[in-house]
Amino acid sequence: xxxxxxxxxxxxxxxxxxxxxxxxxxxxxxxxxxxxxxxxxxxxxxxxxxxxxxxxxxxxxxxxxxxxxxxxxxxxxxxxxxxxxxxxxxxxxxxxxxxxxxxxxxxxxxxxxxxxxxxxxxxxxxxxxxxxxxxxxxxxxxxxxxxxxxxxxxxxxxxxxxxxxxxxxxxxxxxxxxxxxxxxxxxxxxxxxxxxxxxxxxxxxxxxxxxxxxxxxxxxxxxxxxxxxxxxxxxxxxxxxxxxxxxxxxxxxxxxxxxxxxxxxxxxxxxxxxxxxxxxxxxxxxxxxxxxxxxxxxxxxxxx
DNA sequence: AACTCGTGGTC
DNA sequence: TGACCAAGAGT
Numbered sequence: 510x511x512x513x514x515x516x517x518x519x520x521x522x523x524x525x526x527x528x529x530x531x532x533x534x535x536x537x538x539x540x541x542x543x544x545x546x547x548x549x550x551x552x553x554x555x556x557x558x559x560x561x562x563x564x565x566x567x568x569x570x571x572x573x574x575x576x577x578x579x580x581x582x583x584x585x586x587x588x589x590x591x592x593x594x595x596x597x598x599x600x601x602x603x604x605x606x607x608x609x610x611x612x613x614x615x616x617x618x619x620x621x622x623x624x625x626x627x628x629x630x631x632x633x634x635x636x637x638x639x640x641x642x643x644x645x646x647x648x649x650x651x652x653x654x655x656x657x658x659x660x661x662x663x664x665x666x667x668x669x670x671x672x673x674x675x676x677x678x679x680x681x682x683x684x685x686x687x688x689x690x691x692x693x694x695x696x697x698x699x700x701x702x703x704x705x706x707x708x709x710x711x712x713x714x715x716x717x718x719x720x721x722x723x724x725x726x727x728x729x730x731x732x733x734x735x736x737x738x739x740x741x742x743x744x745x746x747x748x749x750x751x752x753x754x755x756x757x758x759x760x761x762x763x764x765x766x767x768x769x770x771x772x773x774x775x776x777x778x779x780x781x782x783x784x785x786x787x788x789x790x791x792x793x794x795x796x797x798x799x800x801x802x803x804x805x806x807x808x809x810x811x812x813x
Numbered sequence: 814a815a816c817t818c819g820t821g822g823t824c
Numbered sequence: 825t826g827a828c829c830a831a832g833a834g835t
Contacts, residue, residue: 557831558831558832559832560831561830561831561832562830562831562832562833563818563819563820563829563830563831563832563833564819564820564821564830564831565820565821565822565829565830565831566830566831567822567830568820568821568822568830569831600819600820600821601819601820602818602819602820602821603818603819603820603832603833604818604819605818605819605833605834606818606832606833609833609834636833637832637833637834638833639832639833639834640832640833641831641832641833642831642832642833645831657831659831659832660829660830660831660832661830661831662831678815679814679815707831710831711830711831715829716828716829716830717823717824717828717829718824745828745829749826749827750819750820751826753817753818754817754818755817755818755819755820756819756820758818758819759819759820762819793817793818797818
């Protein structure tokens with residue numbers, strides 16, 4: 510059992526050193542999340558992935574349960590008006606995700622016989638499913654071998670392998686290549702690795718205060734070995750919110766979500782006093798299909 | 814490639 | 825206390 514690996518510094522040599530401790534740590538520390546239960550099924554996994562885009566687990570949990578109880582299959586959601594999806598989205602944020610999830614459900618019902626597709630390319634073709642979500646559903650729901658590159662995995666790889674505190678602002682070709690190189694060969698192990706690295710980033714190798722004392726690969730971590738140097742490079746990103754169109758859109762949509770009939774213009778005008786920005790925000794909501802204009806200067810969530 | 818798109822919790 | 829952060833996608 511002392512088959513010494515080739516004395517190379519390639520990723521293939523590193524990969525074996527990381528897989529076992531990370532997966533063992535996951536076996537012992539994985540959170541018991543409902544979309545990880547077998548009964549969640551591929552549809553449950555897909556719903557959770559839409560909700561988790563840019564949104565913390567703690568806020569997703571109650572919404573996830575409500576959605577799956579109300580719409581246990583894609584066809585159930587597809588049978589309802591898109592506005593019902595937007596309303597049920599509540600305050601999860603980025604309500605266009607609700608619209609896209611509804612559209613994805615409709616596509617699944619029409620093109621895939623009501624079953625979430627297993628093929629990566631078919632997943633990617635669904636509304637609201639990008640590189641990350643396609644890989645996540647294929648991996649978590651179907652056990653396939655894909656590089657799953659979310660913000661957690663990117664941070665773990667940036668630190669453990671590349672030796673920097675934070676990954677680049679946008680996913681790079683180098684990150685994709687690295688993630689592919691590190692993927693275990695065996696399909697079920699690769700799927701386990703994907704979930705494990707994500708969980709490690711979420712629970713231990715966090716953005717602000719990583720708990721390296723609890724990290725199963727601290728001894729292998731290139732960033733630690735370099736003395737945990739502070740991030741150098743462009744600022745991570747400015748994400749101001751107060752006073753933006755997004756805030757206005759949020760206030761407008763909140764009124765429409767609460768209403769169950771047509772909402773008169775005056776009710777919308779009350780949420781923001783700057784008329785130019787208010788009109789721009791409302792136009793944007795209509796253009797996105799989140800709001801439907803009616804006769805007589807009133808609005809509602811979309812029925813079609 | 815850079816920008817937009819919600820909301821709430823944290824330090 | 826305001827800046828940062830949270831399982832991204834679409835343009």
